[in-house]
Amino acid sequence: MSFQVFGLPVSRGVAIGRAVLVASSRIDVAHYFVDETRVDAEVARLRVARDAVAGELSLLKRDLPAEAPGELAALLDVHLMLLHDDSLTGATKQWIHERHYNAEWALSAQLEVLARQFDEMEDDYLRERKADLEQVVERLLRALARGPGASFAAAPAVGARDFGGEEPLVLVANDIAPADMLQFKGSVFTGFVTDVGGKTSHTAIVARSMDIPAVVGAREASRIIRQDDWVIIDGDNGIVIVNPSPIVLEEYRFRQRQSELERERLSRLRHTPAVTLDGERIELLANIELPVDAKSALESGALGVGLFRSEFLFMNRGGELPGEDEQFEAYRAAVEAMNGLPVTIRTVDIGADKPLERMSVNELRHEHALNPALGLRAIRWSLSEPGMFRQQLRAILRASAYGKVRMLFPMVAHLSEVKLTLEALAKAKQQLTDAGRAFVDVEIGAMIEVPAAALVLPIFLRHFDFVSIGTNDLIQYTLAIDRADEAVSHLYDPWHPAVLGLIASTIQQARNAGKHVSVCGEMAGDPAFTELLLGMGLRSFSMHPAQIASIKQRILRTDARRCATVLPELLASDDPELRSRSAEVGGASRLIAGGR
Ligand code: PEP
Ligand code: MG
16 A cells, blocks of 8 residues: 655655665664675575574573573573574575575564564564564574674675665664764665654754755654565655555656756766856855765865764764774874865764764653753863863864864853863863974864854854854754754744844854854755855855755856845845745745845
């Protein structure tokens, strides 16, 4: 039966593929294809793992102390029975044979199928056996990791092998943590759907940086879509169509081809300078998460990196944070890859929906902090860990000896934070000087992403060389809307006059003070806002590399002076209808065109 699920569009385009359901807790299982010649060996790996687990369970049973309750032996029997049941290992083999999934992936795919069957059982006792099944699979996964061929299984490139002739796959999950999303970069998946998340949640941001269609906040998607269902992800409209009819499928295949052609056409703008019709030269920069992303930044024609989200180096490391040398190597790699173009490295923005360790949004919300977005995150976290902070500052400073580096501090709101940050920087420089390490006196900037910072901007401008407006958080904090919460996503409104007023005044004041100002939030990469931001006087935009060409196309067709003329009307408008309508049909362009 065909049906649709609605969510939030976060990454454009159309993906069509078979659904791969992955539970959040099993997201770190390696996903890759094995080629024809390795299929038998992969099945053998599974067999060896199964025999090892059978041995483990039998030993456990044999060694049960005499006083152990009888239920324990019975439970081990259930586990042994599940282990040998054809619906687990037999069907897993089938995934390997037919789909060429690696053993771990095949096993977790089959677990999703069986877990759902258990969920649907009427009988309480049988339904509760799902936990046993999960334990057996956990044991099998551990045995696979220990067994022969495990090093191949643990290969870091998740699904890097492209298995020609296979059907395309799309990932469906309740939630994917931002750091986990990152591991799917360059993977086998051609699209993503998650039940939770807002449009500018970090999971959505990473999905967008991968430039493949994605829908988040699709609520029940992972519950009602089944393993292997055919799925269309309409990333432009936030629609997921499950088991589409042949006519719908044909229509979407057509749209898919159109959007590929459009991308190809846009990519020809790579070397074209971004200049408006009235001759204003615009700087287009890239947002990156890891040093390897510098490659796509360069390929997109970016004039530098406007935001390197360094926190991704710190996530999912089992409590062990990267030391100064490791960080230095990462920053240096990005700086060298950019061939002399500027790289703006933001100090860690840990916290809120980017925890150090893997956690789902629900865990974050309900188990760890009442309001993580208002808690110890970004510069607050860094200042609470002075040793770690100085280590990062030294690592960034050392990278400055290899190219043009700028340093950016997230979420600064208090003058006391500015002072402490500058003191930490001075100390880090002194330590490097004492140690005879080379570094350059880098430019420093503040992210303007808390309304308080925007409202006291002149004070901030005295201390910083540049500012970068983080619209994602600025909207969140101005409107009191959790950006990761799909339940309030309809109120997350970049067109709100309070938001526009803060952005416009920040740009204006920075320009008046002769300080460089950029926007690095998602608004910079959304063509709906290009004319508006140009009208506000913005001349530097930082975004995912994949967005650069379409923003450039907008810029080439825009007269910035005209946009500035109609800006007061837009900012003064008290007609919310007009604003939201203009947002729907391509943003300010409507208003601006109307004002001509
Ligand atoms: C922002 O808040 O707009 C921003 C660019 O930072 P992040 O999305 O990483 O919070
Ligand atoms: Mg931010």
